[in-house]
Amino acid sequence: AQARDQIQVAGSSTVLPYASIVAEAFGENTDFPTPVVESGGSSAGLKKFCEGVGENTIDIANASRKIKDSEVSACAEAGVKEIIEVRIGYDGIVFASDIKGNGFKFTPADWFKALAAEVVVDGKVVPNTAKTWADVNPDFPAQPILAFIPGTKHGTREVFEEKVLAAGCEETGAKEAFVASGIDAKEAGKKCMAVRTDGLAVDIDGDYTETLARIEANKDGIGVFGLSFYENNTDKLQVATMSGVVPSTASIASGEYPVSRPLFFYVKKAHIGVIPGLKEFAEFFVSNELAGPEGPLAQYGLVSDPELAATQAAVAAETVMAH
Amino acid sequence: MTDAILPNVASAPASATKSRSLLEVDSHTRRRNAAETRFRFYGIGAVLIGLFFLVALLWAILSNGLTAFMQTSISIDLHLDKAAIESAEKSVVKTSKYNEMIGAALEEKLTAAHIETGMPVKDLMKILSSGAASTVRAFVLDNPDKYGSTVPFDLLASSRVDGYLKDRVTREALANDKNLDAAHLDIVDAMIKAGVIAKTFNWSFVFGSDASDSRPEQAGIGVSMLGSLYMMLVVLVLSLPIGVAASIYLEEFAPKNRWTDVIEVNIANLAAVPSIVFGILGLAAFIQFAHLPQSAPIVGGLVLTLMTLPTIIISTRAALKAVPPSIRSAALGIGASKMQSVFHHVLPLAMPGILTGTIIGLAQALGETAPLLLIGMVGFIASNYPAGVADGFFSPNSAMPAQIYEWAKRADPAFYERAWGGIIILLVVLMSMNILAILLRRKFERRW
Amino acid sequence: MPLSLLFASCLLIAALAFLMGRGKAFKSAGGDIRKLHSLPGYYGWNSALMVLLPSMAALVIWLAVQPLVINSSVSQMISTQSVEASSLDLIMSDVRRVAEGLNKAVEAGAMTEAEVSGATAESMNVRERLGAVGVALGSDVSNETLQAAQSYRDLSATSGLLRTIAVLALALGGLVFGVVRTNKDFRARNTVERVILGLLIAAASIAILTTVGIVFSLIFNTVEFFKLYPAADFFFGLTWSPSFGGGSDLGILPLIWATLYISLIALAVSVPVGLFAAIYLSEYAAPLVRSVAKPLLEVLAGIPTIVYGLFALLTVGPLLVDIFGSNGVLHLGWMQGGTAVMTAGLVMGIMLIPFVSSLSDDIINAVPQAMRDGSLGLGATHSETVKQVILPAALPGIVGAILLAASRAIGETMIVVLGAGAAARLSMNPFDAMTTVTAKIVSQLTGDADFASPEALVAFALGMTLFVMTLGLNVIALYIVRKYREQYE
Amino acid sequence: MTQMPGTIKAAKMTDTKISARNVQVYYGDTHAIKDVNIEIGSRAVTAFIGPSGCGKSTFLRCLNRMNDTIDICRVEGNIDLDGEDIYDSRVDPVQLRAKVGMVFQKPNPFPKSIYDNIAYGPRIHGLVRKKAELDEIVASSLQKAGLWNEVKDRLDGPGTGLSGGQQQRLCIARAIAVSPEVILMDEPCSALDPIATAKVEELIDELRENFTIVIVTHSMQQAARVSQRTAFFHMGNLVEIGDTQDIFTNPVDKRTQDYITGRFG
Amino acid sequence: MTQMPGTIKAAKMTDTKISARNVQVYYGDTHAIKDVNIEIGSRAVTAFIGPSGCGKSTFLRCLNRMNDTIDICRVEGNIDLDGEDIYDSRVDPVQLRAKVGMVFQKPNPFPKSIYDNIAYGPRIHGLVRKKAELDEIVASSLQKAGLWNEVKDRLDGPGTGLSGGQQQRLCIARAIAVSPEVILMDEPCSALDPIATAKVEELIDELRENFTIVIVTHSMQQAARVSQRTAFFHMGNLVEIGDTQDIFTNPVDKRTQDYITGRFG
Numbered sequence A: 001a002q003a004r005d006q007i008q009v010a011g012s013s014t015v016l017p018y019a020s021i022v023a024e025a026f027g028e029n030t031d032f033p034t035p036v037v038e039s040g041g042s043s044a045g046l047k048k049f050c051e052g053v054g055e056n057t058i059d060i061a062n063a064s065r066k067i068k069d070s071e072v073s074a075c076a077e078a079g080v081k082e083i084i085e086v087r088i089g090y091d092g093i094v095f096a097s098d099i100k101g102n103g104f105k106f107t108p109a110d111w112f113k114a115l116a117a118e119v120v121v122d123g124k125v126v127p128n129t130a131k132t133w134a135d136v137n138p139d140f141p142a143q144p145i146l147a148f149i150p151g152t153k154h155g156t157r158e159v160f161e162e163k164v165l166a167a168g169c170e171e172t173g174a175k176e177a178f179v180a181s182g183i184d185a186k187e188a189g190k191k192c193m194a195v196r197t198d199g200l201a202v203d204i205d206g207d208y209t210e211t212l213a214r215i216e217a218n219k220d221g222i223g224v225f226g227l228s229f230y231e232n233n234t235d236k237l238q239v240a241t242m243s244g245v246v247p248s249t250a251s252i253a254s255g256e257y258p259v260s261r262p263l264f265f266y267v268k269k270a271h272i273g274v275i276p277g278l279k280e281f282a283e284f285f286v287s288n289e290l291a292g293p294e295g296p297l298a299q300y301g302l303v304s305d306p307e308l309a310a311t312q313a314a315v316a317a318e319t320v321m322a323h
Numbered sequence B: 001m002t003d004a005i006l007p008n009v010a011s012a013p014a015s016a017t018k019s020r021s022l023l024e025v026d027s028h029t030r031r032r033n034a035a036e037t038r039f040r041f042y043g044i045g046a047v048l049i050g051l052f053f054l055v056a057l058l059w060a061i062l063s064n065g066l067t068a069f070m071q072t073s074i075s076i077d078l079h080l081d082k083a084a085i086e087s088a089e090k091s092v093v094k095t096s097k098y099n100e101m102i103g104a105a106l107e108e109k110l111t112a113a114h115i116e117t118g119m120p121v122k123d124l125m126k127i128l129s130s131g132a133a134s135t136v137r138a139f140v141l142d143n144p145d146k147y148g149s150t151v152p153f154d155l156l157a158s159s160r161v162d163g164y165l166k167d168r169v170t171r172e173a174l175a176n177d178k179n180l181d182a183a184h185l186d187i188v189d190a191m192i193k194a195g196v197i198a199k200t201f202n203w204s205f206v207f208g209s210d211a212s213d214s215r216p217e218q219a220g221i222g223v224s225m226l227g228s229l230y231m232m233l234v235v236l237v238l239s240l241p242i243g244v245a246a247s248i249y250l251e252e253f254a255p256k257n258r259w260t261d262v263i264e265v266n267i268a269n270l271a272a273v274p275s276i277v278f279g280i281l282g283l284a285a286f287i288q289f290a291h292l293p294q295s296a297p298i299v300g301g302l303v304l305t306l307m308t309l310p311t312i313i314i315s316t317r318a319a320l321k322a323v324p325p326s327i328r329s330a331a332l333g334i335g336a337s338k339m340q341s342v343f344h345h346v347l348p349l350a351m352p353g354i355l356t357g358t359i360i361g362l363a364q365a366l367g368e369t370a371p372l373l374l375i376g377m378v379g380f381i382a383s384n385y386p387a388g389v390a391d392g393f394f395s396p397n398s399a400m401p402a403q404i405y406e407w408a409k410r411a412d413p414a415f416y417e418r419a420w421g422g423i424i425i426l427l428v429v430l431m432s433m434n435i436l437a438i439l440l441r442r443k444f445e446r447r448w
Numbered sequence C: 001m002p003l004s005l006l007f008a009s010c011l012l013i014a015a016l017a018f019l020m021g022r023g024k025a026f027k028s029a030g031g032d033i034r035k036l037h038s039l040p041g042y043y044g045w046n047s048a049l050m051v052l053l054p055s056m057a058a059l060v061i062w063l064a065v066q067p068l069v070i071n072s073s074v075s076q077m078i079s080t081q082s083v084e085a086s087s088l089d090l091i092m093s094d095v096r097r098v099a100e101g102l103n104k105a106v107e108a109g110a111m112t113e114a115e116v117s118g119a120t121a122e123s124m125n126v127r128e129r130l131g132a133v134g135v136a137l138g139s140d141v142s143n144e145t146l147q148a149a150q151s152y153r154d155l156s157a158t159s160g161l162l163r164t165i166a167v168l169a170l171a172l173g174g175l176v177f178g179v180v181r182t183n184k185d186f187r188a189r190n191t192v193e194r195v196i197l198g199l200l201i202a203a204a205s206i207a208i209l210t211t212v213g214i215v216f217s218l219i220f221n222t223v224e225f226f227k228l229y230p231a232a233d234f235f236f237g238l239t240w241s242p243s244f245g246g247g248s249d250l251g252i253l254p255l256i257w258a259t260l261y262i263s264l265i266a267l268a269v270s271v272p273v274g275l276f277a278a279i280y281l282s283e284y285a286a287p288l289v290r291s292v293a294k295p296l297l298e299v300l301a302g303i304p305t306i307v308y309g310l311f312a313l314l315t316v317g318p319l320l321v322d323i324f325g326s327n328g329v330l331h332l333g334w335m336q337g338g339t340a341v342m343t344a345g346l347v348m349g350i351m352l353i354p355f356v357s358s359l360s361d362d363i364i365n366a367v368p369q370a371m372r373d374g375s376l377g378l379g380a381t382h383s384e385t386v387k388q389v390i391l392p393a394a395l396p397g398i399v400g401a402i403l404l405a406a407s408r409a410i411g412e413t414m415i416v417v418l419g420a421g422a423a424a425r426l427s428m429n430p431f432d433a434m435t436t437v438t439a440k441i442v443s444q445l446t447g448d449a450d451f452a453s454p455e456a457l458v459a460f461a462l463g464m465t466l467f468v469m470t471l472g473l474n475v476i477a478l479y480i481v482r483k484y485r486e487q488y489e
Numbered sequence D, E: 001m002t003q004m005p006g007t008i009k010a011a012k013m014t015d016t017k018i019s020a021r022n023v024q025v026y027y028g029d030t031h032a033i034k035d036v037n038i039e040i041g042s043r044a045v046t047a048f049i050g051p052s053g054c055g056k057s058t059f060l061r062c063l064n065r066m067n068d069t070i071d072i073c074r075v076e077g078n079i080d081l082d083g084e085d086i087y088d089s090r091v092d093p094v095q096l097r098a099k100v101g102m103v104f105q106k107p108n109p110f111p112k113s114i115y116d117n118i119a120y121g122p123r124i125h126g127l128v129r130k131k132a133e134l135d136e137i138v139a140s141s142l143q144k145a146g147l148w149n150e151v152k153d154r155l156d157g158p159g160t161g162l163s164g165g166q167q168q169r170l171c172i173a174r175a176i177a178v179s180p181e182v183i184l185m186d187e188p189c190s191a192l193d194p195i196a197t198a199k200v201e202e203l204i205d206e207l208r209e210n211f212t213i214v215i216v217t218h219s220m221q222q223a224a225r226v227s228q229r230t231a232f233f234h235m236g237n238l239v240e241i242g243d244t245q246d247i248f249t250n251p252v253d254k255r256t257q258d259y260i261t262g263r264f265g
Ligand SMILES: Nc1ncnc2c1ncn2[C@@H]1O[C@H](COP(=O)(O)OP(=O)(O)OP(=O)(O)O)[C@@H](O)[C@H]1O
Pocket: D161, D162, D163, D164, D165, D166, D191, D193, E027, E030, E032, E051, E052, E053, E054, E055, E056, E057, E058, E059, E070, E105
């Protein structure tokens, strides 16, 4: 078996653009070879990551969500006991529609009323019958509801459900009404996040290009995008505000814009010292020159982490996750 | 015995047609001929439907992808100052220091061309690709003898500027864009006039390597083309002989019993296994069990081999079945062994069918992405050319369809254009592969 | 001796054996090949195979066993506390890396053999020295690692020598054996053909191995899934709606329904079009038309599926809505959005045309001319001949082609995702959006759910179920073909 | 020579069924049939004899335009059936072939059941309305071809599972089943044993009452037994044609004489 | 009947080349050959006659184990060639078939050139060392089969482009080319004209000097002309075997008598 000399990274396709920008720069600016960054999803990446230690396993897993406890223990069982968690920043999630169409100023409540499977009307739980945005909120134009939301495979879906639908559910008081209708709080929570299935909410299992293509095919559609994707396609899309806040790296970093999620990568500590350049890569990734607010990652659309310095320190010290 | 029946055959139906002239077509025949004509038209229609869709698809591909073959670049003259280079080499992100040198040179160039910018250098640099610095640095490291001299560079323009020259980007479109402003376009217009900026044929798209999301203008498909080539080598070298050998055994030698039925059903079933499942198998068998390297074309080739085998076996078996048994008897009858009769007579006659299966199998393998996802060939992989032939099989690489798939997902529209351009190249490769097979097939084709 | 050289020498010996075997056979027949049992070439091949078979088998076994043996003996040098601190696997890869680096350094002349064997971690900065010859190490080398690496090198060298000797000895032994055995009455052809038959059988069993491999790579996770999720709900559930928080509904029925529905539509497009195209090309078209149109149609099979997916999404879907939608030409209101089973089915059908047309064309072409003559001579029209004589005669092959197309339809994802959508639904309306088993295998496998959760593991159960299902369909297809097959001549 | 039906029957036929004038056939550049002129009498049996490769099959195939199916084959000249040019553009070869049936040199049963082999022709020509009628035709055709007793219990068995001779009789039965006006037979008995041959010859004799029959044969005995007129071909030329009796007893041409007086009486 | 060589030659052959004892052949459940015992003499021609479907071809194919290739075919009993059981497990059927060549009922040339059709056998059996020798074999085989003059200018043309009779002669030439000890011929002349038939019969007569020949024929004249011994099969049984002369003049069994005294002398 030949010794592997490049770093192997796998995981989230959301993190992939950032990781590849860093990998490219790492290859150009150091004597180490350019790391290999596979995509395939957070879960698949973590699964590979947790297969064990050794040269034929990957060194770093990218994830667009925090690693789950169950995954940590699965990792430990396979011998991956020491994991360094690195948060690189945040991914803003924005709502955008065709550039030539109507503009929207949303609140989570609007989305709940538009997409929930069941809503509360006059205190009664009834199936959602709203057909146009005007049915939801009289301020909106009578544009048919057609929402392209992330499919159930995407982590973004979870964020959308929790930060938009569930928030809207509470905001409108629907959750209380659900509980009042005789189900327990947990069930009510589930109901808050149940999306209607009559075709007005379209699951997208592909990526943002697919969502964009669907909006191009049907101009009434409103899609869920990552901030960086939107910023690269401002000629085709107009972004909606959420609770009055325009999404941008700044408004998300400050916490004003509510819909975002953290992005991570996980390093196998055991591989540091064995795989050449691994620690250097991790440090390079979170350095101010790259991950800082002025760096290329932010330039591309990453919301840089206000607590980057702490992260840098943790990487330098090889601090592993507690479990 | 015959006398009893003879009259009725001779009289009844025959007399009906007997008197009729050949020159007038009776209604039954007319109906049949109409059916014949219809049938023929169905055939022509079917071929035309197929060709129509082919043309429609090719049109879509060409109209979206041809622009990828041109690329905008800017020529500047850069003075390679030894001190500046040495200080740049000391910093963490060395390329950012080179950017400063390039910025200065660009400004100089514009001033020389009498173009008024009124823009800070940092903003002005948005016209250039963010990969410009690494291009310069690579040159500098390779040519230490050029220190102190002034070298002309053709640096890539940024993807927005390139889009502007390709009519994809307009001033209105830049309204909300933070990567470029309308003011830049005024400068670009002036630069075009001054001949500083120009579109040229994009060789680096054909031969270059993948680039990260921040510099679409630099991305090329060359390395992943090589990855595909290595994979196809593996597939061809393994799946054609193995597939043909398996078919020969099953069709010519295997006793016809339960066991061969099991194999037969098995093979047909493997054809229906989704390709991603072959990826799961490849990950388990080749990477986790056999410890072959991740992301390597050899593994991809092996997985695709397993995936194409059923296609080749099924078509080869059908072709072998179609060879008349009399050919086999003829050979056996003059004392050829079964093996000889198969290899000397049956196999050459079955060759057209085998080649068809191979074409379709390879086409499928060449365009497949899903299994590659699981063995790590999709993502940001194809960033370096392999060092040698053996390295080509074992070092990480992507493949054309994976590269295309990856580009199609990326945010910058310039990548979308490249995805279509990549499809054009994929089809060119595919067709040149087919032509060989078709020539061979024509050689073997014959009706007996 | 390096591997490639060893391999080359084996080939060389085999070539020699070929010549000697052939020559000896020749001589034993007194130069008259008529006296030989087999053609001289067979004697040559026989001897060559006697060289290659044992030596290559030994080489392969050696290559598989050597690392295991060396690793286990070297790893005894690693102290238990360093194993606890890291893992044996990693330390061993470090050891291998250092050993390889040392080899490289010696090769490059940066170090002498004596320097290498005498080196200790204190006396030399190994990391730096190796860095100079381009071998990057992850960290400084401990003495323990260095010593292990030195012993690894020694063992490898010894083992390499032994390997060379063993393999060459076997090769030469084979040469002697093969050549000695050669005489004019020796049944060389039978021996060679037996070896070839062995190879053929080996090739055929790869299909079985693949199946076993697939079952193995799916079964553990499938079992894991059924531990977490009730099998009855999976097989008989009518809803498919995974969710991250748990409590998902993972009923396979809507997926299976859509899979069959889409495949059916795809076949309804590709089989008639493909078959008619095949008939036209093989029976009616001029040779020139055929030689152009056939490969052109084959290009359809090579266009990446993502293109078809976009074609479905951007062209076919909107077109269908314009016809069947509520504001469509027909004012039917059957179709809500462009994404539908019909969209995906149609586009997939186009992709599958060459699968049916090319394979069927070859098979129709192979039906003997006497069949056509017989029918035409009775006054049948060409189309009657085709329909009633040629197609039945070509049936097994055509069914094979159709099955292949159906298989592709079942296994396709990209067109489904872009054409039919990602949300599962159980509906009779072909203009509704639905999704298939394969599409869901891909999405759950590449999704974001916890990899140990039922939402992710369900991919394996889906794969397994689909596997068993298509197996059943294939058994039925085989039975039908057997029943209706018609053999000519 | 035991028997010569031709001698007993009226030697001259009443009228001409087929007449060919200046027929030339080319396979690519090969000139296979050279300027053949012939008249074939109605309700009579005409035999074509001649050495192998002389063009008998080729000329026979011209008579129902089976040569149309060979790409490289080109036919020139005139062939009239009942006074109508069969190569006229208005003539439908399908209708022609229904009138002029053919039995080939190599037996070529369809890969179908025996029943379906026979039923095929009547079905495509719409000769029957009911299943019972079809059964009737199948049975009588097989009986006439002398195959009925051998296959009556296995009508559903495959036609390809028969012995060579059985297959050839099946093909004859198949041709009879569509009751054509002219039947072309290309060595129909070459695969048959004497008993089966006798049956077929008997059948030919019976069919002659109503049909015109052209038969290619290698057996001069057979030609003598069944035919009223015999044509001798040689190297693409029609050397001689005449009453069978005359040809065999009194050949005009030297080549004919050589051929029929070979070693065999 | 003009000539009967069997009467001139010594009626008893010197020794036995092939002897079959209690041979049974089944196609699946069909019992096609029933308990046949026969001795076939060396350097002599044995003819198999009998009505179509009686099992002549089937039995013939047992003699060089061509039946091995039919899955459903099962052979029981003993068949010895030169005293060695050809169904012994140690016997290589390929070697057997090189010794016992075969010409089939339907001509089946390879879709190759005429030259390659003939050259194939000598090549795989290593009968030649030089191209010149091969040319020699090809030419002499074609000459013996009476095809040389017709094809000598088109040896590179396809074997499938020949007329039916030419194809059959090609197949005979192909079988001769490997100079086997025994030649099995399944109706070799059924597609031939008299001249070609005469050539082949002459050839058979010549080959008899050195080879053992078994011929299936439908023509009793042919059997009488070329064979020394004749075996009559009926419904899978070997009814009678004896000197050709005796069989034709003095058949013992009623069935034989009925068959050969049909309508034809
Ligand atoms: N492959 C086969 N499968 C099943 N039955 C067969 C097969 N070949 C021959 N038979 C049957 O075996 C019997 C003997 O056939 P065989 O071919 O030996 O006859 P034959 O004497 O050669 O007839 P012919 O003179 O017509 O060629 C026939 O009833 C035939 O139907």
